Amino acid sequence: MLKTLVIKELRESAGLVALAVLAALFALASLTGVPSFMMGRPVLFPYMNITSSLAAYMISIIGGLAIAIGLKQTAWESGQNTYYFLLHRPVSRQMIFGTKLAIGLGLVLTLGALMILVYALWAATPGNNAAPFFWSMTVEAWQRWLCLAIVYLGAFLSGIRPARWFGTRLAPLVTAGAAAFGFAKFPWWWLTLAAVVIAALALVAAIFYYVEERDY
Amino acid sequence: MTHPIVTERLTKHYDGRRVVDSLNLRVPQGSVYGLLGRNGAGKSTAIKMMMGMVRPDSGTARLLDEDIRELSNETRSRIAYLAEGHPLYGWMSIDEAVRFTRSFYPRWNDALVDQILDHFELSRKQKFRRLSRGQQAQVSLALAVAPDPELLVLDDATLGLDTVVRRDFLESLIQIIQRQGRTILFSSHILGDVERVADRIGILVGGVLRVDCRTEQFRESVRKLVLEFVGAPPDAPSVPGQVSCRQSGPSLELVLVGYDDAQREAVEALGPRSIEVLDLNLEDAFIAYTRGPRRSLPLFAMEIEDAQNARDQGAA
Numbered sequence: 001m002l003k004t005l006v007i008k009e010l011r012e013s014a015g016l017v018a019l020a021v022l023a024a025l026f027a028l029a030s031l032t033g034v035p036s037f038m039m040g041r042p043v044l045f046p047y048m049n050i051t052s053s054l055a056a057y058m059i060s061i062i063g064g065l066a067i068a069i070g071l072k073q074t075a076w077e078s079g080q081n082t083y084y085f086l087l088h089r090p091v092s093r094q095m096i097f098g099t100k101l102a103i104g105l106g107l108v109l110t111l112g113a114l115m116i117l118v119y120a121l122w123a124a125t126p127g128n129n130a131a132p133f134f135w136s137m138t139v140e141a142w143q144r145w146l147c148l149a150i151v152y153l154g155a156f157l158s159g160i161r162p163a164r165w166f167g168t169r170l171a172p173l174v175t176a177g178a179a180a181f182g183f184a185k186f187p188w189w190w191l192t193l194a195a196v197v198i199a200a201l202a203l204v205a206a207i208f209y210y211v212e213e214r215d216y
Numbered sequence: 217m218t219h220p221i222v223t224e225r226l227t228k229h230y231d232g233r234r235v236v237d238s239l240n241l242r243v244p245q246g247s248v249y250g251l252l253g254r255n256g257a258g259k260s261t262a263i264k265m266m267m268g269m270v271r272p273d274s275g276t277a278r279l280l281d282e283d284i285r286e287l288s289n290e291t292r293s294r295i296a297y298l299a300e301g302h303p304l305y306g307w308m309s310i311d312e313a314v315r316f317t318r319s320f321y322p323r324w325n326d327a328l329v330d331q332i333l334d335h336f337e338l339s340r341k342q343k344f345r346r347l348s349r350g351q352q353a354q355v356s357l358a359l360a361v362a363p364d365p366e367l368l369v370l371d372d373a374t375l376g377l378d379t380v381v382r383r384d385f386l387e388s389l390i391q392i393i394q395r396q397g398r399t400i401l402f403s404s405h406i407l408g409d410v411e412r413v414a415d416r417i418g419i420l421v422g423g424v425l426r427v428d429c430r431t432e433q434f435r436e437s438v439r440k441l442v443l444e445f446v447g448a449p450p451d452a453p454s455v456p457g458q459v460s461c462r463q464s465g466p467s468l469e470l471v472l473v474g475y476d477d478a479q480r481e482a483v484e485a486l487g488p489r490s491i492e493v494l495d496l497n498l499e500d501a502f503i504a505y506t507r508g509p510r511r512s513l514p515l516f517a518m519e520i521e522d523a524q525n526a527r528d529q530g531a532a
Contacts, residue, residue, distance in 0.1 A: 004319040011307065080306070084269060084299035089320040090289035215270040 001091055002099065009103040013069050017107055020065040024115050027057035032122045054119050055144045062112040062145075066152035067173065069107060073100045074159025075169075083216045097211045101156065101204065108152045112145045143192040147180035150196055153203035154180075160210045176203065220245055220367045220399045221266060226275035228261050235261045237423040238275065243401055243416070248390070250414030250431070251403040254506055258423040259403040260300060263371045266401075267297050280367060293321050296360035298370040302352045306345030310355055313344060314362075321363040332358040332388065350381035357385060361392050370402035374409060382406065386413055407499035411435075417498075421506055431498065438501035439475045443468040443488035455482045459505055471504040 028034075031053060077083055086096060116138060124133045154176020163169035176199070183195045221243035228236045236258040243249045253259045264270040266277045268284045277284040282291045304313055310333065318324045333340065336354040344352065353373060360368060368389075374382040389400070390413055404410050410417060410431070417434055419427035427434055438459070443449065449468040453461060456479050459471040468488070472479055475493065483491060496504060 001319045004316055008305070008316065012305075081299065081301055081303035082305055083303075084297070085303045085305075087269065088267065088292065088295075088297045088299075089317070090293035091320055092289065213271065216264070 001089075002095070005091075005096060005099040006103060009073065009100055012072065013103065013107055016065060016068045016072065017111070020061055020111055023061045024057075024111065027061060028115065028118055028122075031057065031119055032128070054116065055141050058112055058115050058141065059144060059148075062108060062115065062148055063151050065111065066104075066108045066148050067155040069104045070152050070155025070157075070173075071159045073104055074156055076159075078159070078216070087216060093211050094208065097160075097207065101153075101207070104152055104156065105149055108148050109145070112148050116141045116145060139189050143186065143189050144184045146192055146196045147184045150176045150180040150183065150199050150203070153200055153207070157203055157207050157210070160207055160214065162210070162214050172203075172206075218245055219243060220280050221249075221369075221401055222278045223262075223266060224276050226262065226265055226272050226277055228258075228265060228270065229273050230261075235423050236265065236272075236420075239420075239423075239425050241418060241425060241428065243399060245399055246397045247416050248400045248414050249402070250410035250417045251401060251420065252407070252410060252417055252427075252502060253403075253420035255405075257420040257506075259420055260371055262420065263369060263401070263403060267295075267369060269299075293323070293363060294366045296363065296365035296368045298356050298360050298368075298373045300372045300375060302349075302356040302373070304344050304352065304356060304359075306343070308344050309340065310338060310342050310344065310347075311340035313355065313359060314340065317359045318362070323364050325362050325364055328392070329358045329362045332361070332392075335388065336384075350377050350385070353377055353381070353385055354388075357389060357392075361389075366398055368398060368400045368402075370400070372403050372405065374404060374406060382409065407502055411498040419502065419506065427505070435496065435498045435501050437474050438496055438505055439472050440494040440496055440500075440504060441470040441472060441475075441483060442492040442494065443470065443483065443486065444490045444492075445487070446489050449488075450486055453486050455479055455486075460507055473505070 077086070087093060089096075120133075120135070120138050120141075123129050123131075123137075124135075151173075154173040157172040157176070158170055161169070161172060163171070179195075179199055183192050183199070186192045186195065219242045221241060223239050223241040226236055226239040226241075227234065235256075239258075239262055241262075251259050251262070261270060265272045266279065266284065268287060279287065279295055280291050282288060305316075308316065314326075314329055318326070332354065336351065338347075338351060338354060342351075344355065347355065356373075370389075374385060377385060386409055402414075414431050416429065417427060417431050418425050419434075445466050445468065447466070449463055449466065453468070453470070455470060455472060457473040457475075459473060460469075461471075462469045468486075470483070
């Protein structure tokens with residue numbers, strides 16, 4: 001049954017993931033100077049700092065994906081009334097929502113990591129860029145990548161938490177987004193990691209509280 | 217286990233309004249129980265609380281002898297629930313929906329699914345979102361009964377279906393489930409359906425279960441009396457068990473619950489020239505009963521074992 005739940009979540013996220021992959025490919029093409037048929041011309045001298053331009057793309061593309069998946073896994077299911085079908089299956093709610101979270105987080109973090117790795121490998125390959133490459137140059141990007149988890153969990157909590165109108169509904173997402181923005185600016189990666197882990201635990205605890213306590 | 221569904225003082229408020237009020241319900245094993253009520257009477261909320269989809273503010277619900285808050289997966293697999301509108305994933309084909317649902321159940325009757333799909337001429341390749349409402353109901357029915365449930369709960373499952381599909385759906389349901397002595401609880405607005413299939417009914421009025429008895433008993437006990445007077449009828453007469461009273465010229469129409477000797481004497485004491493006692497069908501009886509003023513509606517005569525329930529209804 002776990003396999004079935006995983007397949008369902010992957011299937012329902014497939015469209016959003018496909019769009020994000022497409023956008024990420026265009027972004028990488030643009031960053032690496034591959035002639036982009038979107039823009040009609042190659043981009044020369046694609047970067048000065050490996051993280052700044054990549055991070056902007058990653059935040060907008062994978063951040064958008066994180067929000068879309070988080071809301072689709074919750075608010076969309078609620079809007080379709082399919083919770084009544086899903087939650088009556090003889091399996092615990094923890095497993096149902098745990099699977100959703102694992103798949104959602106997995107997709108967001110995997111795609112984000114792939115963006116960083118592809119770009120970093122391109123930059124590390126001799127002949128591609130007239131500048132030295134060190135993996136430490138990617139630290140800032142990884143910090144922002146970690147913060148995407150908070151954005152996803154904020155979106156998920158926004159979708160699962162009961163609210164009277166969209167302003168209060170989006171409160172967890174807005175708060176998580178602001179926190180993620182702050183965490184990404186920390187000067188040390190380990191501080192970002194610690195903050196993200198603590199915030200993620202708090203968000204997951206809140207999610208499972210509402211999973212059990214809310215009315216469907 | 218003699219009662220697969222037992223609720224005790226189940227209560228729910230929304231926005232400060234009591235939607236379900238101290239619901240004490242006991243559905244006997246093997247019965248087809250129709251839960252009735254006008255829009256907003258609390259039927260759906262009551263069923264959602266019984267299925268663990270909505271948390272009660274107070275009170276408890278037990279399904280198959282287990283508290284709904286601690287319902288084990290094994291017990292849940294013995295209960296089928298068809299929610300209003302037959303929610304299923306539109307992107308799934310019927311075959312995918314069958315495979316998805318089957319994966320959760322240790323017992324699964326694939327032959328029965330095929331039999332139902334064949335009966336309704338449905339192909340497994342069809343996408344759920346492309347099906348009509350009636351076909352979606354039929355698929356939901358197949359998925360619900362395939363795990364061989366002991367208890368089937370349907371929340372307005374025939375809503376929006378045309379007459380033919382509705383009748384086909386209900387007859388299939390009864391044939392499949394009832395022949396095995398299973399218990400069915402269903403809510404409906406279609407009184408004709410209820411009359412044909414339910415052996416017991418409960419009527420919620422303003423969140424309070426005012427009626428809980430055999431269908432026949434309710435139908436036979438709600439009487440309409442037409443009293444003809446020589447002059448003007450008396451204003452606001454009070455008769456024991458009175459549900460409503462309507463004056464029309466020299467006539468007075470009274471709707472009563474029961475019509476025993478004491479009531480007959482009270483009616484005769486009004487001094488009518490003639491008294492006509494009319495039997496009502498279930499729909500007329502339901503309308504007459506639920507049109508009455510909510511708080512003063514007489515609690516309907518229950519069987520002796522449920523007498524305590526009757527006293528406790530709406531007592532929160």
